[in-house]
Amino acid sequence: xxxxxxxxxxxxxxxxxxxxxxxxxxxxxxxxxxxxxxxxxxxxxxxxxxxxxxxxxxxxxxxxxxxxxxxxxxxxxxxxxxxxxxxxxxxxxxxxxxxxxxxxxxxxxxxxxxxxxxxxxxxxxxxxxxxxxxxxxxxxxxxxxxxxxxxxxxxxxxxxxxxxxxxxxxxxxxxxxxxxxxxxxxxxxxxxxxxxxxxxxxxxxxxxxxxxxxxxxxxxxxxxxxxxxxxxxxxxxxxxxxxxxxxxxxxxxxxxxxxxxxxxxxxxxxxxxxxxxxxxxxxxxxxxxxxxxxxxxxxxxxxxxxxxxxxxxxxxxxxxxxxxxxxxxxxxxxxxxxxxxxxxxxxxxxxxxxxxxxxxxxxxxxxxxxxxxxxxxxxxxxxxxxxxxxxxxxxxxxxxxxxxxxxxxxxxxxxxxxxxxxxxxxxxxxxxxxxxxxxxxxxxxxxxxxxxxxxxxxxxxxxxxxxxxxxxxxxxxxxxxxxxxxxxxxxxxxxxxxxxxxxxxxxxxxxxxxxxxxxxxxxxxxxxxxxxxxxxxxxxxxxxxxxxxxxxxxxxxxxxxxxxxxxxxxxxxxxxxxxxxxxxxxxxxxxxxxxxxxxxxxxxxxxxxxxxxx
Numbered sequence: 218x219x220x221x222x223x224x225x226x227x228x229x230x231x232x233x234x235x236x237x238x239x240x241x242x243x244x245x246x247x248x249x250x251x252x253x254x255x256x257x258x259x260x261x262x263x264x265x266x267x268x269x270x271x272x273x274x275x276x277x278x279x280x281x282x283x284x285x286x287x288x289x290x291x292x293x294x295x296x297x298x299x300x301x302x303x304x305x306x307x308x309x310x311x312x313x314x315x316x317x318x319x320x321x322x323x324x325x326x327x328x329x330x331x332x333x334x335x336x337x338x339x340x341x342x343x344x345x346x347x348x349x350x351x352x353x354x355x356x357x358x359x360x361x362x363x364x365x366x367x368x369x370x371x372x373x374x375x376x377x378x379x380x381x382x383x384x385x386x387x388x389x390x391x392x393x394x395x396x397x398x399x400x401x402x403x404x405x406x407x408x409x410x411x412x413x414x415x416x417x418x419x420x421x422x423x424x425x426x427x428x429x430x431x432x433x434x435x436x437x438x439x440x441x442x443x444x445x446x447x448x449x450x451x452x453x454x455x456x457x458x459x460x461x462x463x464x465x466x467x468x469x470x471x472x473x474x475x476x477x478x479x480x481x482x483x484x485x486x487x488x489x490x491x492x493x494x495x496x497x498x499x500x501x502x503x504x505x506x507x508x509x510x511x512x513x514x515x516x517x518x519x520x521x522x523x524x525x526x527x528x529x530x531x532x533x534x535x536x537x538x539x540x541x542x543x544x545x546x547x548x549x550x551x552x553x554x555x556x557x558x559x560x561x562x563x564x565x566x567x568x569x570x571x572x573x574x575x576x577x578x579x580x581x582x583x584x585x586x587x588x589x590x591x592x593x594x595x596x597x598x599x600x601x602x603x604x605x606x607x608x609x610x611x612x613x614x615x616x617x618x619x620x621x622x623x624x625x626x627x628x629x630x631x632x633x634x635x636x637x638x639x640x641x642x643x644x645x646x647x648x649x650x651x652x653x654x655x656x657x658x659x660x661x662x663x664x665x666x667x668x669x670x671x672x673x674x675x676x677x678x679x680x681x682x683x684x685x686x687x688x689x690x691x692x693x694x695x696x697x698x699x700x701x702x703x704x705x706x707x708x709x710x711x712x713x714x715x716x717x718x719x720x721x722x723x724x725x726x727x728x729x730x731x732x733x734x735x736x737x738x739x740x741x742x743x744x745x746x747x748x749x750x751x752x753x754x755x756x757x758x759x760x761x762x763x764x765x766x767x768x769x770x771x772x773x774x775x776x777x778x779x780x781x782x783x784x785x786x787x788x789x790x791x792x793x794x795x796x797x798x799x800x801x802x803x804x805x806x807x808x809x810x811x812x813x814x815x816x817x818x819x820x821x822x823x824x825x826x827x828x829x830x831x
Contacts, residue, residue, distance in 0.1 A: 218274070218275075218276045218277075219231060219238060219261075219275045219276060219277070219283065220260075220261055220271050220273070220274060220275040220276075221271060221274060222241075222242070222243050222244070222271055222272065222273055222274040223270055223271060224270060224271045225269075225270040225271070227264065227271065228261075228264040228265040228287065228288030228289075228291075229261055229264075229265075229285045229286065229287060229288060230259065230260075230261045230262045230265055230285065230286055230287075230288065230291040231259060231260050231261045231275075231283045231284065231285045232258075232259045232283060232284045232285075233254060233255070233256050233257065233258055233259070233260070233281065233282075233283045234256060234257075234281075234282045234283060234284060235256045235281060235282045236256060236277060236278070236279050236280055236281025236282060237253050237254060237255050237256065237277075237278045237279055237281060238253070238254050238260070238275050238276060238277050238278055238281060238283075239252075239253050239254075239275070239276060239277075239278040240252050240253070240254065240260075240273050240274075240275055241273060241274045241275070241276065242273055242274075243273075243274055251273065253278060254275075256281075260275060261275070261285075262291065262305075264288060265288030265289075265291050265292055266292075266309075266749060266750070266753055267745060267746050267749050267750075268745070268749065269745075292753055295753050295754065296753075296756065302753070302754050302755075303754075305754070306704075306750070306754040306755075309750060309754075310704070315746055315747060315750050316747060318343070318346045318347045318348070318744070319347060319701075319742055319744075319747065321343050321346065322340070322343040322344060322346075322347055322742065323738070325339070325340055325343045326340065326431075326432070326435065329495070330431075330495055330497055333494065333495060333496070334492075334493060334494055334495065335385075335435065335493040335495055336493075337435075337438060337439070337442055337489065337491050337493065340435070340439065341439055341442060341443065344436065344439040344443075345443070347742060347744055348744045348745075349365075349436075349741045349742065349743060349744055350743050350744050350745050350748060350796040350797060351364075351365060351368065351740065351741055351743070351794075351796055352365040352440055352443075352741065353365070355443060358447060358450070359447075360447075361444055361447050361448060361451075361465075361468055361469070362440075362444055363468055363469065363471055363472060365440050365444065366440060366441065366444040366469075366472055367471055367472045368437075368440070369436075369437035369438075369440035369441050369444075369741075370437075370441065370472050370473070371405075371406045371407035371408075372405060372406075372407050372408040372410075372433065372434075372437050373405065373434070373437050373438065373441065374403040374404070374405055374410070374412040374420055374422070375403055375404050375405065375406070376403050376414055376420060377441065378480050378483035378484055378487055379417070379418065379483055379487075380414075380418060380419070380420050380491070381418045381419070381487075381490060381491065381492060382418060382419040382420070382491070382492040382493075382494070383419075383420055383421075383422055383491060383492070383493045383494070384415070384419065384420070384421045384422070384494050384496075385421075385422045385424060385431065385434070385493065385494065385495040385496070385497070386421065386422070386423060386424065386495070386496040386497070387423070387424040387425075387426070387496065387497050388496070388505060389423060389614070390496075393413075393415075393421070396413050396421070399413075400413035400414060400415050400421070401413065401414045403420060408433070409612075409616035409617075409651070409654075410422065410423075410430075410434075410616065411423040411614055411616065422434065423614055424497065425506075425615060425616060425654050425655075425657040426506065426507060426615075426656065426657045426659075426660050426661075427654075427655055427656020427657045427659065427660075427766075428655070428656055428738070429654055429655020429656045429657065429738060429739065429762060430654050430655065430657065431495075431497065432655075432738055432739040432742065433654070433655075433739055433740070433741075436739050436740075436741035436742060437741065438491070438493075439741070440741065441489070442489040445484045445487070445489055446489070448465070448469075448481060448484050448485070449484060449485050449488070451465050452465070452481060452485050453485075458481075458482055458485055461478060461481055461482075465481070466478055466481065469481065506613050506614045506615045507613075507615060507657075507660040507661055507663075507664050508664065509613040509614075510612065510613040510615045510617065510619075510661075510664065511664035511665070511667070511668060513609055513611060513613060513619070514526070514609070514619060514621070514648065514664075514665070514668060515668060517607055517609055517619070517621050518621060518646070518668075520607070521605070521607050521621050521623050521646070522623060522644075522646055526668040526669050526672075527668065527669075527670065529646075529669070529672045530644070531671075531672070532643050532644060533643070533644040533645070533646060533672055534641070534643055534644070534645045534646070534672065534674040535645075535646045535647075535648060535669040535672045535673050535674060536645065536646070536647050536648070536673075536674055536675045536676075536677070536827045537647075537648045537649075537650065537662075537665055537669075537673065537675070537676045537677070538647060538648070538649045538650070538677045538679065538823060538827075539650050539651075539652065539653060539658075539676075539677070539678045539679065539680070539763070539767070540649065540650075540651075540652070540677075540678075540679035540680070540820065541651060541652060541816075542608070542618050542619070542620045542649050542650070542651050543584075543587075543588065544584070544679075544816050544817060544820040545620065545622070545647070545649045545820060545824070546601065546606060546608070546620055546622075546649070547583075547584040547587055547633070547817075548584070548632065548633040548635075548636060548817070548820055548821060548824055549606065549622060549624075549627055549632050549633070549636070549647075549824070550597060550600075550601050550604075550606065550632070551600070551601075551604050551627060551628045551631040551632060552596070552597045552600035552601055552604070552631075553583065553584070553587060553597060554631035554632050554633065554634075555631045556597075557580065557583045560583050560586050560587060560590050561579075561582065561583060561586070563586070563590055564582065564586040564590070569586060569589065571585050571586060572586070574808075576814070577723070577724070577725055577814065578635070578723065578814065578817070578818075580633055580634055580635070580817075581813055581814050581817050584633075584813070584817055585813045604626060604627055604628065605622060605623035605624070605625070605626030605627055606620060606621075606622050606623075606627075607620065607621045607622070607623075608620050609621070612651075615657070615661070616651070616654065617650055617651045617652070617653060617657075617661060618650070618651040619648070619649070619650050619651070620647075620648075620649040620650075621646065621647070621648060621649075622646070622647040622648075622649060623645075623646060624640075624641045624645035624646070624647055624827075624828065625641060625643075625644050625645055627640075633821065635821045635825075636821065636824055636825065636828065639825055639828040639829055640828060641827075641828050645827070645828075647827065648665065648669075650665075652680060652763070653763050653766075653767075654762065654763070655738070655739075655762045655763060655766070656766055657763075657766075658763035658766040658767050659766040659767075659769070659770050662676070662766070662767050662770050662771065663770055666770065666771070666774045666779055666780060667779075670779055670780065671779075671780060671781055673780050673781075673784060674781070674784060674785065675784060675785035675786070675787070675826070675827060676767065676771060676784065676785075676786055676787075677785075677786075677787040677788075677789070677823040677826075677827075678695075678763065678764060678767055678787070678788045678789070679789050679790070679816075679819050679820060679823060680761055680763065680764075680789075680790050681761070681790060681791060681792075681793040682734065682759040682760060682761040682790035682791070682792055682793065683740070683743075683759055683760045683761070683792070683793070683794050683795065683796045684730075684758070684759050684792040684794070684795045685735075685748060685749075685751070685752040685757055685758055685759055685760065685795075685796075685797060686730055686732075686752070686758045686759070687728045687730060687758075687792060687795075688728070688792065688795060689792050689793065689794065689795060689811045690724075690727050690791065690792060690808075690811035690812070690814070690815055691727050691728045691729065691730065691791070691792045691815070692720060692724065692727065692728070692729045692730070692789065692790070692791055692792070692815050692818065692819060693729075693730050693731075693732070693734065693758050693759040693789070693790045693791075693792065694715050694717060694729065694730065694731045694732075694788070694789055695709060695732075695733070695734040695764055695788030695789070695790070696708065696709055696712055696731055696732060696733060697709055697732075697733040697734070698733065698734055698735075698736050698764045698765035698768055698788075699733055699734070699735050699736065699751060699755045699757060699765070700736045700765040700769075701735060701736060701737045701738050702738065706733060706755060707765060707768055707769060707772065709768065709786050709788065710772070710775075710782075710786065711785075711786070714785060714787060714826065715731075715787060715789060715822060715826075716822060716825075717729050717731060719822070720818050720819070720822055723818045723821070724814060724815060724818050727814075727815060730758045730759075731758070732756050732757065732758035732759075733755050733756050733757045733758065734757060734758065734759050734760065734761055734764055734788065734790070735748075735751045735755070735757040735759070735760040735761075736760075736761060736762060736763065736764050736765035736766070737760050737761070737762055738762075739762075740760075740762070740796075743760065743796060745797060748760070748796060748797055749797070759790060759792065760796070761790055764788050767788075768786070768788075771784065771786065785826065787822075787823055787826065789819040789822065789823065790819075791812065791815030791816050791818075791819060792811075792815070793811075793812065
């Protein structure tokens with residue numbers, strides 16, 4: 218006996234030198250021999266790679282001789298030998314179908330796009346077969362996966378439970394050229410998504426460029442549909458809408474709060490009978506929104522710097538930062554620096570919950586309080602504009618806000634204390650753009666490259682990521698990217714220029730990891746096997762959605778001479794979820810120390826690099 222079925226304490230990997238072994242499934246009635254393994258072959262690797270119990274029994278069919286190594290040593294061999302890792306990865310992808318469920322879902326969705334309509338009922342079996350890591354209770358009909366449902370609902374329109382038809386389009390139809398004056402805008406709590414309620418029961422969803430936004434929308438609908446069925450069954454078993462179980466409503470309060478009873482009633486009547494019409498063409502150039510967005514940046518650059526972006530003097534250094542726009546602005550705002558004590562006093566006097574937490578860097582609390590303090594006070598925006606910080610309000614339906622900062626005009630004595638010892642020695646323009654979404658990053662960075670060309674001195678991507686090695690609140694420094702479809706590694710030229718030790722000092726109790734990052738098509742399309750495969754085979758420390766698209770276009774632009782080969786590239790992320798752990802995921806709100814402090818630590822690191830550059 219070499220392997221016992223169901224054993225979760227044995228992760229040895231075997232190489233059969235002579236003889237043969239039989240693979241038996243004892244769970245079948247009667248037990249069945251599935252296959253024979255002959256000499257020269259290996260087996261038992263799945264327990265080590267995928268952290269799963271033994272799925273079968275393996276025993277000698279004749280006198281045999283086998284070598285074995287511990288799972289730990291096997292994984293170390295993969296990490297030490299890129300040749301071995303690549304060869305094993307090819308076998309796992311091709312012969313064992315690690316990515317087959319993902320490929321089937323992707324194929325079915327693309328077929329639906331080509332048909333112009335998505336049948337959610339037809340797509341759900343493909344989604345379920347994926348067994349997404351962030352939907353761990355998918356198959357448990359007696360347990361509502363509140364975490365997964367909360368994640369999905371927050372990223373879908375608020376009128377979801379009252380909508381029967383979605384019109385999904387990547388371009389605004391001419392008939393609806395002024396939607397804000399015709400329709401009611403529908404909010405999406407946790408996603409910058411443009412949705413209009415056209416008539417009661419029918420909503421129009423305006424997609425971002427690329428397929429990532431559509432994948433996110435549809436997979437969230439899949440989560441909702443599966444969990445809604447469970448809710449409806451529990452209501453029916455509990456006696457109907459007149460006697461909804463209190464336990465059910467209590468469990469749903471993290472999702473719908475005080476509206477839980479109302480939403481349960483709508484779910485019970487809705488039956489997920491969505492009609493989903495889609496107007497989208499795959500593999501076609503459709504970046505109209507991005508071009509209008511770029512035109513707006515060009516106009517603002519002329520206003521701020523006195524020159525067209527394509528005609529900036531050679532000595533003007535342009536630095537692009539992709540992040541949430543408020544962290545960069547807060548760090549550079551002279552107004553916030555001058556009024557830091559006032560903001561802190563307001564936080565303590567008002568009993569703001571953030572003021573009661575411990576902060577290793579006190580200015581992090583100032584930045585954290587600023588949003589609520591300024592919610593009804595416009596003075597910071599006005600003062601920042603006078604100081605050379607220009608915020609653009611219209612996003613041209615890209616969902617990407619923009620801030621332009623003339624760093625040469627800022628009074629550095631009143632900025633974030635961590636930046637006051639630095640200031641640029643040459644004219645410097647910082648173009649701070651909000652998060653792109655997946656494939657949308659490619660046309661977005663393309664527009665910026667075309668605008669600023671050889672003046673572009675650095676691109677820094679700051680974002681949220683899923684972690685494959687640590688915990689929430691940790692920091693990941695990307696040294697390369699693996700795009701999920703291509704399964705091809707793109708190293709960041711020059712490696713990491715980040716002061717890793719400095720960030721560790723700024724974040725006591727938090728880890729900073731360097732390594733490759735996996736760029737995924739959709740957060741909900743990842744299962745444990747896929748994530749562990751990429752962790753072990755490619756050395757991925759985390760997953761995100763935009764990095765490889767930014768990096769790929771910049772590398773192409775370097776090869777074509779559009780941007781300098783010396784351009785600095787930085788990719789830093791703070792960890793918002795750990796998809797391999799069910800107790801730590803995107804649906805749970807980040808504590809202040811888990812989100813705010815790492816965000817500002819990576820923001821300061823990038824800004825110090827920009828301000829200290831030649």
